[in-house]
Amino acid sequence: MRPTDAILFTLDDCSAAESGIQRFSMQHSSRPVFLNLLQIRMPVGALASIGHRVSGVLLAAGIPAAVYLLAMSLRSEAGFEHALALAGSLPVKAAAVLLAWALAHHLLAGIRHMLSDIGVGSPLLIARKTAYLVNLGALAVAVVAAGLLW
Template identity: 60%
Template sequence: MPQPSRQAFLNPLQIKMPVGAWTSLGHRITGILLAAGLPLSVYLVDRSMRSEQAFADVSAMFKMLPVKGLAVILLWALSHHLLAGVRHLLTDFNLGSPLRTARRTAWFVNLGAIAVTLVAAGVLL
């Protein structure tokens, strides 16, 4: 009679994933962040358009550090999600599918999203 297999402890921090996997995971996470941040963004835009005072109130909110931090996170999520989405779209057309090219485009997405975020955050701050 065969012995039952032992359960293995899986530590996700010890798994070495390639850069493409991190990019794909980031694409999913940023999609969730964007979906979660959309109601707040719509509310702030709606509120800022009601009157001059409401616009001033919303502008004052963006001077607070936690709101700035949230805005930078959402900027990163938007830039990463957009770049990764274009990358995935191009691979659907067999552009950038070879492994070497796929790794380069994954690095471009990850570093490009950070660069876009830093530039946008410099304008924001």
């Protein structure tokens, strides 16, 4: 084999490789794929896990508002009347129902996760059932809270 043959062979290999790359890039686009999360049916365990995170954020965000209302009510009699009027408004009642759901869901999901850590409820069927219990239990607490507030 002469040196020029090796160069020609290499050039032929490069053109074949380039055409293979072009075929691959036409079949597999590197463009991002849009995933519509509302069309994906998530397992109940995933919903319980996401709800646990969301409820934790809601509880952390609700603490300053609760402390503000408590401080306002303890400041004076007029402050108490103002806090009572705020607590009777529709947005605050809705926030209270949301926080009741968040507290119940976070508590129930936390217990579920701790039991799962020690091996209780780990099989898939039991894990699904406990996830349903967490989601439905928190919803029931929210409905009861709404019934008590209205």
